[in-house]
Each structure stands twice: as structure tokens, then as C-alpha cells.
Amino acid sequence: MPVSREKKRPGYFGEYGGRFAPETLMAPLEELGRAWSRFRRDPRFRAELDSLLRDYAGRPTPITVAENLTRQAGGARIVLKREDLLHTGAHKLNNSLGQVLLAKAMRKSRVVAETGAGQHGVATAAAAAKIGLPCVVYMGVVDMERQAPNVSRMKLLGAEVVGVDSGSRTLKDAINEAMRDWTENVRTTHYVLGSALGPHPYPTLVRELQSVIGKEARSQFRKLAGRDPHAAVACVGGGSNAIGLFSAYLSGSTKLFGVEAGGRGTGPGDHAARFSGGSVGVLHGTRTMLLQDAGGQVLPTHSVSAGLDYPAVGPEHAELARSGRAAYVRVDDADALRAFAALSRTEGIIPALESAHAVAFACQLASEMPRSASILVNLSGRGDKDLAEVERVLRGTQA
Amino acid sequence: MKAHAGVKPRPFPRASARPASSGRIAAAFARAASENRAAFIPYLTAGDPDLETTAVLARVLEESGSDILELGVPFSDPIADGPVIQRAASRGLASETTLEKVLETAARIRRETSLALVLFTYLNPLLRFGFERAAREASAAGVDGVLVTDLPPEEAPAYQPLLRAGGLDTIFLVSPTSPSARMAAAGRLSSGFLYVVSRSGITGARTALAPELEQTVRRARRQASGLPLAVGFGISTPEAARQTALLAEGVVVGSALVRVAEQARAAGKSVSRAVGELSASLARACAKTGSPGEKRGATPGTPRPRRSMERR
Numbered sequence: 001m002p003v004s005r006e007k008k009r010p011g012y013f014g015e016y017g018g019r020f021a022p023e024t025l026m027a028p029l030e031e032l033g034r035a036w037s038r039f040r041r042d043p044r045f046r047a048e049l050d051s052l053l054r055d056y057a058g059r060p061t062p063i064t065v066a067e068n069l070t071r072q073a074g075g076a077r078i079v080l081k082r083e084d085l086l087h088t089g090a091h092k093l094n095n096s097l098g099q100v101l102l103a104k105a106m107r108k109s110r111v112v113a114e115t116g117a118g119q120h121g122v123a124t125a126a127a128a129a130k131i132g133l134p135c136v137v138y139m140g141v142v143d144m145e146r147q148a149p150n151v152s153r154m155k156l157l158g159a160e161v162v163g164v165d166s167g168s169r170t171l172k173d174a175i176n177e178a179m180r181d182w183t184e185n186v187r188t189t190h191y192v193l194g195s196a197l198g199p200h201p202y203p204t205l206v207r208e209l210q211s212v213i214g215k216e217a218r219s220q221f222r223k224l225a226g227r228d229p230h231a232a233v234a235c236v237g238g239g240s241n242a243i244g245l246f247s248a249y250l251s252g253s254t255k256l257f258g259v260e261a262g263g264r265g266t267g268p269g270d271h272a273a274r275f276s277g278g279s280v281g282v283l284h285g286t287r288t289m290l291l292q293d294a295g296g297q298v299l300p301t302h303s304v305s306a307g308l309d310y311p312a313v314g315p316e317h318a319e320l321a322r323s324g325r326a327a328y329v330r331v332d333d334a335d336a337l338r339a340f341a342a343l344s345r346t347e348g349i350i351p352a353l354e355s356a357h358a359v360a361f362a363c364q365l366a367s368e369m370p371r372s373a374s375i376l377v378n379l380s381g382r383g384d385k386d387l388a389e390v391e392r393v394l395r396g397t398q399a
Numbered sequence: 400m401k402a403h404a405g406v407k408p409r410p411f412p413r414a415s416a417r418p419a420s421s422g423r424i425a426a427a428f429a430r431a432a433s434e435n436r437a438a439f440i441p442y443l444t445a446g447d448p449d450l451e452t453t454a455v456l457a458r459v460l461e462e463s464g465s466d467i468l469e470l471g472v473p474f475s476d477p478i479a480d481g482p483v484i485q486r487a488a489s490r491g492l493a494s495e496t497t498l499e500k501v502l503e504t505a506a507r508i509r510r511e512t513s514l515a516l517v518l519f520t521y522l523n524p525l526l527r528f529g530f531e532r533a534a535r536e537a538s539a540a541g542v543d544g545v546l547v548t549d550l551p552p553e554e555a556p557a558y559q560p561l562l563r564a565g566g567l568d569t570i571f572l573v574s575p576t577s578p579s580a581r582m583a584a585a586g587r588l589s590s591g592f593l594y595v596v597s598r599s600g601i602t603g604a605r606t607a608l609a610p611e612l613e614q615t616v617r618r619a620r621r622q623a624s625g626l627p628l629a630v631g632f633g634i635s636t637p638e639a640a641r642q643t644a645l646l647a648e649g650v651v652v653g654s655a656l657v658r659v660a661e662q663a664r665a666a667g668k669s670v671s672r673a674v675g676e677l678s679a680s681l682a683r684a685c686a687k688t689g690s691p692g693e694k695r696g697a698t699p700g701t702p703r704p705r706r707s708m709e710r711r
Contacts, residue, residue, distance in 0.1 A: 020522055020549045022479040024574040024599045026581060166485055167475065179478045184600040186576060282522045282549070283476060295497040296527030298475040 011200030014322060016315035019199040021285045025179070028186045033201040035106045040208065045105060052097045053212065056130060057087045059094075060216045063224065063376070068346035069363065076230065076369035078362055080349070080379040081217045083241065090352060090381030091213060091241045092123035096192060098209035100127040103190035110185065112136045113192040114178040116143055116171030116237065117307035117354060118150025119381055120194030125159035127192075135159040138177040140170040143306045146389045168300045171237070171310045175284055195238025196314035199285030203314050210244025213378060218248040221376055229376040231255040231365060235358040236328065237272070237307045239314035241380035246326060254376075256325060258317060259361045261303030262332035268293070272301040274313045275321055275328040283312040289321070304333040304393055305353035305386075331357040333393075339363065340383060340390060352381030353390070420568045423515040423543045424591035427466040428627040428648055431685070437644035439682040440629055442469040442519060442653030444487035446496025447660070450504045452670065454511065456660070459675045461512040464682030468508065469546070469651065472501050472520035479521075479548045481603030483654040486661065498524050498533065502540045509541025517544040517570060517591075522558075530558050534565025544568030544591045552584035559588050568592075573622075575599045575615045582622035592627040592649055595619050597634065604635035604654040608642055616646045637684035644685040652681055 011017050019029060039045040053059040062085065066078045083091035096113075103111050111133050115121030121137040128135035137154055141163045144151050154161050167173035175198075182191040196206040221229055232249055234242035236258035246256050263271030271277065274289040281290035283298055291299040291311040303309040320326035331339075336353060339360035344350045351359055355378070362377045369375070383390075431438040441460050445453050457468055473491030477484060498520075505516055518537055525533050525547065537545065545562050552571060562569050568591030573582045576599045586593055595616055598609035609615075612630070619628055630643045631651025643650045656674055663673035 018554055019551065020554055021551060022548055022574075023551055023572040023581070023585070024479075024576050024596060026551050026553075027574075027576045027578055166482075166489075172476065176476050176478050180481070180601050183479070186599050280526075282526060284478070285549070290523075292523065292527065294527070295499075296474075296524035297492060298523075 011204070013203070013316045013319035016286070016288050016318040017200060017203060018287050019285060020282045020287065021199045022183065024183050024186060025199070029199055029201065031106070032205075035102060036201060036205050039102055039105050045101065049098055049101055052101070052130070053094065057093050057097060058085065059212065060220070061085050063217060063220045064347070065224070066347050069343060070366065072342065072346055073363040073366040075366040075371060076373035076375050077371070078366055079221065079224070079229065079374060079376050081213060081245065081376060083213060083378060083380045084349065084351065084355065084382035088119070088123045088126050089384065090119040090123065091210060091244065091378070092120040092194060093127065094212055094244070095194065095206050095209045095240060096120065096123040096127040099190065099192040099205070100124065100131045100133060103133060103192070104131055106190060108133070108188060108190040110134050110136070110189045111192050112138065112178050112181045112189055113194060114138045114171065114174035115150070115194065116140070116174065116309060117305065117352070118143065118147040118154070118385060119307065119352070121159065121161070122150050122153045122157065124192045124194070125154045125157035128159065129157050136181065137161050138164050138174040138181070140164045140168070140174050142169040143171065143174070147306055147385055148388065150385050170301070170306065172298065179284070195240040196243045196316060197238040197284060197286055197288070197312060203286065203316055206240050207243045207247055207316065210240050211247040213241065213244035214246065214248025217245060217376060217378075225374055228252050228254050230369065230373040231257060231375045232378070233257045233259060233358045233362045233365065233375060234378040235259045235308060235354045235380060236313060236317060237310050237354065239317045241378050243314060243316055245378045246320070250325065256320070256327070257361060257365070258326055258328045259357045260328055260330045261305060261308035261357060262330035263302040264333055269300045270302050271330065272303050272308050272310055273330040274311070276330060281312070286312070286315045288312050288315045288318045304336060304389070305357065307352070307354040308357065329361055331360045335360040337390065337393065340386070349379070350383035351379055352383045353386045355380045356383070420566055420590060421543045424467060424517070424568050427515045428592065431466055432648065435687050437647060437685040437687065438466040438627070438629065438649040439464055439678070439685045440467045440469060440631070440649050440651040441465050441656050441678055442471060442651060444471040444473055444484060444491050444657060445501040445504060446473055446491035446494045447487040447657065448490045448664070449494045450496060450500060454504055454507050455671060456674055457508040457512055457514065459671045460678050461514050463675045463679035465514060465678060467515040467517060467649070469517045469519045469653070470501065470505060472498055472518060472524055474521040474524060477521065479601055481601045481654060483604065483658045483661070484602050487657045498528050502536050502542070505537070505542050506540040515543045516541060517546055518542050519546050520548070522547050522549050530561040531565070534562045534567055538565045538567055542567065544570050546570040546572070546594060548572070552581065552588055555588055563590070570594050572596050573619050575609070575611050579618060579622055582619055586622045586624050586626060589626055592629045593619060593623045594651070595628050595630045595647065596632045597630050597643070598632055600632065602632055602654055604658060605633035606635070608639050609633065612643070613646060637680045640681045640684035644687055650681070650685050
């Protein structure tokens with residue numbers, strides 16, 4: 001069981017969270033909450049999901065001691081939780097399989113999803129193909145360009161990919177469009193939201209589906225080291241891979257670090273660091289930390305990694321930051337690109353650009369800690385999707 | 400009411416606790432009812448493409464028979480809106496239309512027209528501005544009511560009383576997907592009128608009315624404790640307005656007007672004339688000249704029993 005932090009009101013994490021949705025979505029959100037409370041305890045549903053996670057997705061994923069990277073960083077031992085080895089290449093499939101299975105149990109005939117980096121879109125397309133539901137994925141046209149291989153993969157998996165050409169043309173706008181589609185087709189459709197954000201019950205539902213990362217990692221790490229790590233590190237866009245890992249350590253003494261996209265600078269529109277540059281607001285149905293201007297309009301964001309390029313953050317992270325249980329730090333584009341190259345060269349593992357942010361911070365943290373200490377990093381995805389973009393960025397830097 | 404999943408039940412403010420609003424919204428519905436017609440309620444996005452146009456169009460809308468104006472506050476992420484109002488919001492933001500400036504324009508519209516004014520907004524701009532300040536300044540500007548698209552009844556207790564304390568009517572929405580308990584909660588929190596979303600979906604002009612509209616209105620009526628019902632989302636033609644006027648006390652038209660303005664501007668034609676012509680034909684269609692099922696125009700001017708007004 002993940003530790004519940006919803007002490008005051010279900011759906012709230014301290015003062016963050018809630019359900020700020022248009023009326024048409026309110027009853028369907030209640031229906032979703034009820035369905036999840038029912039099916040999460042249903043032995044047949046559980047067995048089917050466990051079997052899909054094991055036999056189809058490839059769980060459990062291993063942990064890997066990154067000896068060479070540790071030597072290069074010079075300090076604490078760095079250990080990687082290998083979500084990059086999960087089918088479709090990232091942690092997203094844990095959530096997609098759970099939600100598509102839930103959609104089927106709720107007798108929905110269609111699923112929609114948003115995607116930024118394309119990983120959630122690919123995972124949902126795969127889950128929908130496997131479980132047998134038609135799938136539509138909304139994706140900003142900026143992201144379609146920089147994550148082109150994932151667009152091809154989604155199409156190959158049978159999903160319809162709809163380009164979103166409004167607003168900033170990235171993840172935020174893809175969520176807007178997916179919510180509109182859901183509103184239009186609410187009786188037949190389930191919206192497979194890809195991160196631990198949005199209106200209640202999504203932050204709780206997604207955390208619970210991703211908590212398998214933390215559960216596995218905790219027992220694997222204990223087997224390896226005989227204790228819990230001194231620190232756990234994960235990148236935070238919406239924050240689903242991070243909350244999945246953190247959920248296993250909330251009650252312990254492991255220091256928790258969420259890594260945001262520092263982008264190309266600290267000015268408005270140059271980053272996606274909600275905790276250093278944001279303030280409390282409501283976006284996509286939840287009250288959380290938000291990058292916004294003086295008039296309450298949502299600011300554009302920038303990150304080299306499409307998956308972190310989002311102006312708000314999951315509400316549970318906002319509460320973990322407020323309470324001090326987790327610390328949120330930023331890593332800029334350049335350091336993430338260096339970590340991307342470093343992990344590839346030292347360990348033979350090409351990380352997703354999102355995960356490279358976590359690796360970059362872990363290396364920095366390791367160098368400040370003794371060799372006897374250890375850091376667990378969630379390597380949330382693999383970087384094949386990023387090769388063209390990395391080459392393009394590196395060419396641009398040199399030019 | 401059964402507690403909504405995930406929210407501790409809290410006492411909702413009762414009708415008796417309502418401070419006096421301007422009464423302009425209630426008066427608009429009463430006047431329309433006395434003339435045996437539904438109130439015509441057009442929507443404009445403020446600042447589309449500039450606030451001068453908004454103020455000019457408000458006068459045009461009054462002259463062409465409008466009763467209440469819904470003034471939209473542009474927002475960067477309008478998840479409840481279709482492409483037409485999304486584009487209008489983008490133009491509003493491009494002309495740097497802040498809530499502060501919308502309120503200045505509202506004050507001008509208050510001076511220049513006798514339309515009742517409803518601010519139609521997403522939550523975040525209000526949060527950022529501060530609810531108490533927004534209530535105070537909106538009220539001072541002559542705004543009569545506020546509708547917050549993404550503030551459902553269960554999240555309203557922290558905010559709705561602040562608006563009401565400022566002397567503003569608070570309008571909540573009910574949708575075809577809303578069970579009766581949700582409709583009742585929306586009815587208790589609303590003053591001025593209750594907004595009935597005609598179809599489960601986002602805003603946008605549609606050619607036909609939703610088949611479930613009559614049933615939705617009937618269910619909403621039972622929970623509205625005598626408030627007038629205004630129906631919106633998807634009404635774009637005089638024919639649809641005519642049918643809606645037979646069911647409800649108010650007819651809201653947004654996207655169709657915003658689109659006609661957009662098209663006139665693109666074609667280099669008079670926006671005022673285009674908006675004026677469409678709104679005049681919509682306003683005329685709000686006359687209650689028949690009952691559902693009867694052929695339109697069969698017995699023009701036949702007096703019909705007033706519904707909610709009698710119960711207020």
C-alpha cells in the first residue's frame with residue numbers, strides 16, 4: 001500500500017490537489033474514482049494486471065549498480081532502477097496498462113491520451129492494442145517534430161495521432177485537447193491521463209499504478225545493500241515516475257530529490273522549474289505549483305526534454321515540497337545533455353533526456369557524499385527516441 | 400445530498416443567507432418573462448480582438464435585443480471551449496486583455512448600456528487577482544454576476560461566499576451528465592440563474608440541438624428552486640434558439656456570434672453589422688411562440704403560462 005498523504009480530504013494533499021473541472025466531467029470523475037476503488041481490490045482485475053505487468057511488460061525491472069559512472073562522479077555509489085528496460089521503453093506502461101484495463105472493466109469502448117515525449121502515447125497505444133480498445137493520442141506539433149520516432153511507433157501500434165496546433169503546441173496543449181475530447185465523448189471514452197496530475201482521482205490513481213517502481217526498487221535495493229539508499233532521485237515533469245519511486249520511501253529517512261527542467265535559463269518561458277519559478281494556481285483540474293504570469297495566464301515553458309516541458313506539477317509533489325519531505329532541484333539542458341552522453345559512454349545505457357536530468361543531479365550529489373553512501377536513481381526511460389533531437393541540439397550549439 | 404466522492408460534506412450557503420445582488424439579472428429575466436419571451440444572453444470574449452471592439456459590440460447587442468451579456472475573460476488554457484472561443488481567447492491574450500482591463504471595460508459597458516453583465520471566467524485568473532478583490536472591483540464596475548467554468552460545487556465553498564459577499568450573483572452550471580444531487584448543489588449555490596449546458600461537450604456552434612436537452616432541462620428545473628434556467632453550449636441558429644426558448648427562461652449564444660465577428664473581420668466587412676444582424680434574429684427567436692412539439696410560429700403571441708418566475 002502506498003502511504004496515503006490525503007489526511008484532510010480525499011483528493012487533497014495538504015492544500016494541493018482537488019477537482020477543478022468543468023461540470024460535464026465531474027460525474028465521470030466520480031465514476032472513475034468509484035470504479036478504481038472497486039477494481040483495485042478485485043482479485044480478477046488484480047491478477048490480470050499483474051500478469052500483464054509480468055508477462056507482457058517485463059516486470060520486475062532490475063536495478064543496476066552504475067560502477068563506472070560512480071567512479072567518474074567520485075563519491076556515493078549510484079544505483080539505477082531500470083524502467084528503461086520496461087516494454088515500450090519507459091515507466092509509462094505501468095500506468096497505461098492499469099488504466100486501459102480499468103477502461104475495459106468500466107465498459108468504455110475507446111481511450112484517449114495526451115503525450116509529450118511520446119512515451120505515454122506509445123505505452124497507451126500498446127496497452128490499447130493488447131487489451132483491444134481503439135486509441136486516440138493528442139500530441140503538440142512541436143513535440144511531434146522532436147519525437148518523430150514515437151509518432152511512427154504509435155501509428156504502427158494502431159493509434160490515431162492527432163497533432164495539436166494551439167497554445168504552446170506542447171504537452172500542456174495536448175492535455176487541453178485530450179480533456180476536450182473526453183468532455184465531448186465522456187459516455188464512451190476513458191481518458192488515460194499519463195502523469196500524477198489533473199483532477200482527483202488521477203493523481204492518486206496514477207501514483208498507485210506507478211508505486212510498483214518503488215515497491216520493487218526498495219526490496220531490490222535492500223537485497224543489494226542491506227538497507228535503504230541515502231537518497232532517491234527522479235526527474236519530475238508531471239511527476240509520475242518520481243511519485244512511483246518516492247511512494248516506497250515516504251516514511252523512511254531516505255532523502256528524496258525531484259529534478260525539474262532548468263531549460264536554457266531562469267527567465268519566464270526558458271525553463272519548467274515550477275518550484276523555483278512558480279506560484280500556487282489551478283491548471284488542468286488541480287491546485288498546485290504553476291508557472292504563470294501576473295494575470296494568472298499560464299506561461300510557456302522550455303526544456304530540451306519534451307516530457308519535462310510542462311508548466312504545472314502533480315499536486316502531491318507540491319505538498320512534499322511544502323512539507324520538506326522531498327527537495328526539488330533544477331538541471332539545465334546542457335547538464336542533462338552531458339549526463340545523457342556520460343551514462344551512454346560509461347555504462348552503455350542511453351537514457352531518455354528526461355531521465356538524464358536525474359542522472360545529472362545524482363552525479364553532482366554523489367560527488368558531495370562519501371563513498372559509503374548510496375543513491376538510487378530512477379532511470380525512467382531509454383533514449384532511443386531522443387537521438388535525432390540530441391544531434392540536432394548539439395549541431396545547433398556548435399553552429 | 401450524498402457527499403461527492405472524495406470531498407467531506409460541507410454546509411452550502413442557503414438561499415436565505417444571500418446578500419442582495421444588484422438584482423439586474425433577476426430584473427432582466429422578469430422583464431423577458433413579462434414580454435412572454437426567453438431572455439437573450441449573448442457571449443463575447445473580452446478583448447477579441449481589442450477591448451474597444453468589445454465595448455462597441457456590447458452596444459450593438461443591446462440595440463439588437465439582448466438582455467444579459469456574458470463577458471468572457473481570456474485564459475491561456477480554456478479546456479471547456481471549442482476552437483472558436485479558443486481562437487477568441489488567443490486574440491484577447493494577444494491584445495493583453497487582463498482581468499483588470501476587462502473590469503474597466505465592464506464599467507464602460509455599464510455606463511453605456513443597461514445590459515445585465517455576467518463575468519464568464521476560468522478560475523486561475525480570479526485566483527491570481529484575489530477573490531475578494533475581484534468581487535469588490537467587479538461589483539464596483541457594475542458587473543452583476545460571475546460564472547467560473549472550472550469551479551464545481553464541491554470546490555466552491557472556499558470561493559463562492561466571497562463573490563456573494565461582494566454583492567454578485569453566482570452562477571453555476573449543470574450538464575446532461577450531472578446526477579440530480581449535483582444539480583441540487585449547483586442550484587443552491589446559484590443566484591440570478593442556473594446555467595444548463597445543453598449537451599455533454601465543450602462550447603461550439605452546432606447545427607442541431609442535443610436530443611437529451613428537454614430531459615436535462617426538466618431534471619434541472621426540479622433542482623433549481625425556482626431560479627430561471629438559461630441554456631447554452633451549441634446553440635447557433637434562430638431555429639435552435641426558438642426551440643430552446645420554449646424550454647427555458649434564457650438562451651445563451653457564444654461561439655456563433657464570435658465566429659460571425661471573426662468571419663466579418665476576415666472578409667473586411669462590418670463586424671457590428673454582422674453581429675447585430677445575427678443577434679437580432681436570435682433575440683427575435685427567443686419569443687415563446689409555441690410549445691415544444693408544436694410547429695413554430697403556429698400561434699404567434701399566444702400567452703403562455705410563465706414557469707419559474709411564478710415560483711420565485
